[in-house]
Amino acid sequence: xxxxxxxxxxxxxxxxxxxxxxxxxxxxxxxxxxxxxxxxxxxxxxxxxxxxxxxxxxxxxxxxxxxxxxxxxxxxxxxxxxxxxxxxxxxxxxxxxxxxxxxxxxxxxxxxxxxxxxxxxxxxxxxxxxxxxxxx
Amino acid sequence: xxxxxxxxxxxxxxxxxxxxxxxxxxxxxxxxxxxxxxxxxxxxxxxxxxxxxxxxxxxxxxxxxxxxxxxxxxxxxxxxxxxxxxxxxxxxxxxxxxxxxxxxxxxxxxxxxxxxxxxxxxxxxxxxxxxxxxxxxxxxxxxxxxxxxxxxxxxxxxxxxxxxxxxxxxxxxxxxxxxxxxxxxxxxxxxxxxxxxxxxxxxxxxxxxxxxxxxxxxxxxxxxxxxxxxxxxxxxxxxxxxxxxxxxxxxxxxxxxxxxxxxxxxxxxxxxxxxxxxxxxxxxxxxxxxxxxxxxxxxxxxxxxxxxxxxxxxxxxxxxxxxxxxxxxxxxxxxxxxxxxxxxxxxxxxxxxxxxxxxxxxxxxxxxxxxxxxxxxxxxxxxxxxxxxxxxxxxxxxxxxxxxxxxxxxxxxxxxxxxxxxxxxxxxxxxxxxxxxxxxxxxxxxxxxxxxxxxxxxxxxxxxxxxxxxxxxxxxxxxxxxxxxxxxxxxxxxxxxxxxxxxxxxxxxxxxxxxxxxxxxxxxxxxxxxxxxxxxxxxxxxxxxxxxxxxxxxxxxxxxxxxxxxxxxxxxxxxxxxxxxxxxxxxxxxxxxxxxxxxxxxxxxxxxxxxxxxxxxxxxxxxxxxxxxxxxxxxxxxxxxxxxxxx
Numbered sequence: 077x078x079x080x081x082x083x084x085x086x087x088x089x090x091x092x093x094x095x096x097x098x099x100x101x102x103x104x105x106x107x108x109x110x111x112x113x114x115x116x117x118x119x120x121x122x123x124x125x126x127x128x129x130x131x132x133x134x135x136x137x138x139x140x141x142x143x144x145x146x147x148x149x150x151x152x153x154x155x156x157x158x159x160x161x162x163x164x165x166x167x168x169x170x171x172x173x174x175x176x177x178x179x180x181x182x183x184x185x186x187x188x189x190x191x192x193x194x195x196x197x198x199x200x201x202x203x204x205x206x207x208x209x210x211x212x
Numbered sequence: 213x214x215x216x217x218x219x220x221x222x223x224x225x226x227x228x229x230x231x232x233x234x235x236x237x238x239x240x241x242x243x244x245x246x247x248x249x250x251x252x253x254x255x256x257x258x259x260x261x262x263x264x265x266x267x268x269x270x271x272x273x274x275x276x277x278x279x280x281x282x283x284x285x286x287x288x289x290x291x292x293x294x295x296x297x298x299x300x301x302x303x304x305x306x307x308x309x310x311x312x313x314x315x316x317x318x319x320x321x322x323x324x325x326x327x328x329x330x331x332x333x334x335x336x337x338x339x340x341x342x343x344x345x346x347x348x349x350x351x352x353x354x355x356x357x358x359x360x361x362x363x364x365x366x367x368x369x370x371x372x373x374x375x376x377x378x379x380x381x382x383x384x385x386x387x388x389x390x391x392x393x394x395x396x397x398x399x400x401x402x403x404x405x406x407x408x409x410x411x412x413x414x415x416x417x418x419x420x421x422x423x424x425x426x427x428x429x430x431x432x433x434x435x436x437x438x439x440x441x442x443x444x445x446x447x448x449x450x451x452x453x454x455x456x457x458x459x460x461x462x463x464x465x466x467x468x469x470x471x472x473x474x475x476x477x478x479x480x481x482x483x484x485x486x487x488x489x490x491x492x493x494x495x496x497x498x499x500x501x502x503x504x505x506x507x508x509x510x511x512x513x514x515x516x517x518x519x520x521x522x523x524x525x526x527x528x529x530x531x532x533x534x535x536x537x538x539x540x541x542x543x544x545x546x547x548x549x550x551x552x553x554x555x556x557x558x559x560x561x562x563x564x565x566x567x568x569x570x571x572x573x574x575x576x577x578x579x580x581x582x583x584x585x586x587x588x589x590x591x592x593x594x595x596x597x598x599x600x601x602x603x604x605x606x607x608x609x610x611x612x613x614x615x616x617x618x619x620x621x622x623x624x625x626x627x628x629x630x631x632x633x634x635x636x637x638x639x640x641x642x643x644x645x646x647x648x649x650x651x652x653x654x655x656x657x658x659x660x661x662x663x664x665x666x667x668x669x670x671x672x673x674x675x676x677x678x679x680x681x682x683x684x685x686x687x688x689x690x691x692x693x694x695x696x697x698x699x700x701x702x703x704x705x706x707x708x709x710x711x712x713x714x715x716x717x718x719x720x721x722x723x724x725x726x727x728x729x730x731x732x733x734x735x736x737x738x739x740x741x742x743x744x745x746x747x748x749x750x751x752x753x754x755x756x757x758x759x760x761x762x763x764x765x766x767x768x769x770x771x772x773x774x775x776x777x778x779x780x781x782x783x784x785x786x787x788x789x790x791x792x793x794x795x796x797x798x799x800x801x802x803x804x805x806x807x808x809x810x811x812x813x814x815x816x817x818x819x820x821x822x823x824x825x826x827x828x829x830x831x832x833x834x835x836x837x838x839x840x841x842x843x844x845x846x847x848x849x850x851x852x853x854x855x856x857x858x859x
Contacts, residue, residue: 128652132525162499166384166492170503175518176525178607184652 104193119187126188129181137167140197149197151189158182248434249380251427252301256371259294263365266291267358275352284357288344289412291361295340296416297423303396304389304497305376312338312367316406317806321751322724332751338363345408379494383435387482387491388498390440393424394479395720398471398508399712403701405719410462414455421452438489444481450474467701468694471508471712472683479508497721500597509680509713511673514722517594519670521609521663526649532667538642539668542661544838546857547632548616550577550623552850555857556615556665559587562836565770566590566669572778575859577623584744586778589771591833592764594670595714598725601776603761604750608666609659616662630658632850638843675831677766682828683713689828696825699818704790705808706822709762715829717762727759731795731802732775736785738798742777755804769827783826787819 105123107116130148139146154160161182162172177185266287273280295302295313302310311320321332343360346352370376379385401417404410425448432439440448451474458465485491486503500514507513518524523535542548543562546555559574560566567589568574573582585601593599594608605611616624633639634656643656643664650660679697681687700706709728711719717726727747734742747759760776774780780789789795796802796809814822838855845851 125652132651159496163494163496166494169492169498173499173515175515175520178518178524181652 105188105191106193108191119191122184122187123191125181126184126186127192129177130185130188133171133177133181134185138199140200142197147195147197148189148192149199150194151199153190155199156186156189158186244434244436245381246434248430249377251430252298252377252380253372255294255298255423256368259291259298260365260368262287262291262294263361263368267361267365270354270357270361275347275354275357281347281352284347285344288340288347291364292340292407292416293419296420298427299396299420300389300393300424300427302371304392304495305379305385306370307497309367309370311335313364314341314406315339316341321727321747321753321756334753338367340364341406341408348408383431383438383489384491384493385495386431386435387486387489388493388495391479391482391486391501392497392721394475394482395508395722397475398479399707399720402465402467402470403707404462404705405708411460413462414458414460414465418452418455421448421455425449425452440485441481444478444485447474447478447481451478463703465698465702467698472686476508476683480506496723500722507684509676509683511676513713514595514718516596516718516722517599517608517666517670519594519608519673520667521607522650522653522657522659523646523663523667526646528649531646531649534642534646535664535667536671538639539664539666541839541842542633542639542665543668544856545842546853547636547842547845547850548622548624548629548661549857550619550625550628552632552853553858554622556612556669557838558857558859559621560590560669561856562672562838565767565833566672566836567771569770569772572773574621576620577618578620579859583620585776586773588763589767590669590672591831592673592714592716592766594666594673595716595764596718596725596761597723598761601760601763602747602750603725603727608670609662612662612665613658626658630656630661632845632847633661635846635850636843637846672833672836675833677829677831679825679828680713690824692821692824693828694825696821696823696828699814699822700825704787704812704814704818704822706790709807710765714764715766716764726762727756728762728806729757729759729802729804730789730807731758731798731800731805732760732777732789733779733795733798733800734777736779736781738795738800741795741800741802742775742779744776746776757804758802759804759806765826766829767831767833769823769830783823784819787814787822791819 105120107119111119135146135148138149140149141147158179161168172182266284269283269287273283275281275284302313315335315337317337320335320337322335338360340361343357343364346357346360400406401420402413404413407413407416425445428440428445428448451470454470454474458470483503483505500516502510502512502514505513520526520535523531526532526535543556546552546558548555554577559568561568564570568587571582571587573585574587575581576583588601597606599605599608599611600614605614613626615621616629617626634643640656643660646660647653647656653660678687678689679693682689700710701712707715709717709726711717717728718724719726732742734740741758745757747756747761750756768774769783772781772783774783774786775789780786790807791812791814792798793809793811794802794805794807796805796807797811840855842853842855
């Protein structure tokens with residue numbers, strides 16, 4: 077009888093620990109210093125939406141494979157400026173218009189990328205532009 | 213070992229020498245690009261020199277005398293000619309500085325799409341256009357003239373900055389400059405929008421077209437791998453020949469043929485080049501333009517609003533059909549109002565082109581009088597960047613939320629409205645099934661509801677008019693319609709505010725909405741100015757008092773009454789307002805009127821022709837019947853609600 081109890085306890089402990097890890101992993105952010113109450117709630121909501129929207133719109137190109145695992149890279153603050161994101165990267169030309177990602181959604185993505193836990197992985201360099209095709 | 217390494221080294225040396233011979237047989241790619249950039253620098257220097265010469269002339273001449281003014285005017289014209297020689301580059305590469313060179317108004321409050329989140333900003337006027345206008349005023353002062361031209365010269369020097377000239381090293385910018393140039397040819401260059409002397413509009417156009425041909429030549433030399441094809445250049449040359457054959461008189465220019473047979477086809481070709489060469493933009497000037505739009509009159513030429521809202525990433529036809537079904541039902545459902553008696557369709561009746569042609573302004577929610585402003589048509593509302601007649605909203609969904617919760621309009625409460633919608637099992641099932649398309653939202657929100665509504669009514673913005681078919685497909689138009697369009701673009705000066713192709717206040721590059729002060733009266737008899745302060749309520753600056761967002765003219769013949777307060781019942785009354793110089797022309801006190809108070813001197817026949825053209829902008833809208841029933845609610849009190857509302 078003692079062994080099954082111990083086994084059960086071990087399973088519960090394992091699930092508790094792993095689910096806590098999952099939970100922390102899902103909400104792995106650094107709350108801006110001094111944020112509390114309603115502000116903190118609003119922040120978490122923006123961050124959570126930003127995480128989903130990043131995965132929908134950005135992760136396909138920006139996530140980096142590290143040891144076979146997809147990692148969200150660390151963007152610098154200048155890279156996260158609206159104007160920079162919308163216009164300064166030719167690859168965003170047809171993908172980051174307002175009909176693709178609204179102003180409010182872009183704000184959420186910025187919040188997510190700025191305050192997520194650092195992964196230590198830099199943003200991969202942009203692919204080289206292709207030579208133009210022949211036009212008659 | 214030594215012999216093993218020697219052979220490959222020799223081969224490599226030979227290969228490198230071949231490459232060297234190949235590149236040295238002509239100019240290097242870098243040298244070729246430089247030839248193109250040299251033309252830019254040469255023209256920039258010539259433009260600067262012309263402005264310096266103008267400054268010297270202003271310093272030497274007395275602007276109080278006829279001779280002095282004539283000399284200064286010649287200097288302005290010479291500087292404008294140098295500006296036009298490189299306008300293709302200037303307008304695109306640094307638009308803010310360009311407005312200091314060729315700004316049309318003494319003070320403008322800018323609200324462009326990228327600044328949607330910001331307050332409008334003030335731009336003090338400067339530049340050659342204003343200098344020329346100022347020269348005609350009484351008591352003109354030399355130092356003020358100097359100030360206007362000095363600001364223009366300082367702005368010109370910005371175009372020598374490395375951040376701008378380095379863009380000349382790759383071909384992408386050129387195609388985007390060319391595209392904007394063509395759109396300006398369609399909407400601005402022929403309309404006296406920025407040339408105060410209408411007698412010089414066509415001669416300036418003629419000279420500019422030829423100067424741009426020189427830029428084409430230099431570009432093809434500089435970028436032989438991405439040339440403008442022979443067919444394009446031949447077509448462009450034909451456009452020059454067309455304008456050369458036109459009379460100098462601005463009022464006799466054939467805008468219709470120029471647009472249909474020359475500018476339109478060139479635009480289609482440049483769009484194909486942009487797609488074919490894989491041209492990429494790095495400028496907000498291209499923010500709203502659609503690379504896939506085939507013609508200038510394509511309804512998707514630019515994006516003003518995101519009609520789908522929260523559902524913007526949905527492309528599944530079945531899901532889109534469901535969103536439209538829900539949106540249609542909600543549009544007619546008074547459940548969205550505070551008293552359950554008023555729906556969107558109450559003031560935007562689909563059978564009346566999504567407006568209310570029966571009332572100057574709608575009844576207030578609580579029946580206590582009427583609202584101050586006319587309910588505008590929702591057809592083509594998404595072709596504006598700012599919404600409501602004072603431009604207070606930046607998205608269709610925000611605008612819809614405002615109306616829904618406005619105590620004078622629908623009197624609803626956001627939380628209660630959502631609860632009532634979700635109390636209807638049909639709505640609940642529909643929206644919950646759609647949640648899979650908005651994974652960032654774990655539950656249905658009012659934004660889902662509003663997005664379905666905007667998606668429904670913007671479906672009616674995709675239709676075309678006889679005028680569009682004439683432009684794109686060569687369909688026949690009555691001669692009176694063509695004459696009306698030429699008047700619209702020329703003598704009647706309508707197109708200086710209602711821009712091609714949507715005939716609203718969105719001008720190339722279609723990234724902002726414009727406002728005008730035209731002195732709309734309170735009554736048809738012009739006894740007093742309408743007290744509505746318009747844009748001032750959003751941006752309280754003296755220049756914006758009584759300013760309203762320029763409305764679109766598509767379907768205008770179907771959407772009476774007119775103006776922000778619905779004061780006029782007929783198109784003729786509106787044309788008469790403009791013909792007599794707006795409110796100021798009728799003797800009303802409108803010190804900041806942006807419309808010239810001078811009469812246009814339109815004849816009766818010309819007014820009829822203008823009306824004929826406006827009727828040709830009626831679109832082939834399909835019927836928009838209401839649903840036969842509204843979803844049942846768990847709250848039985850709502851099950852007797854009227855489809856479309858009670859008032």
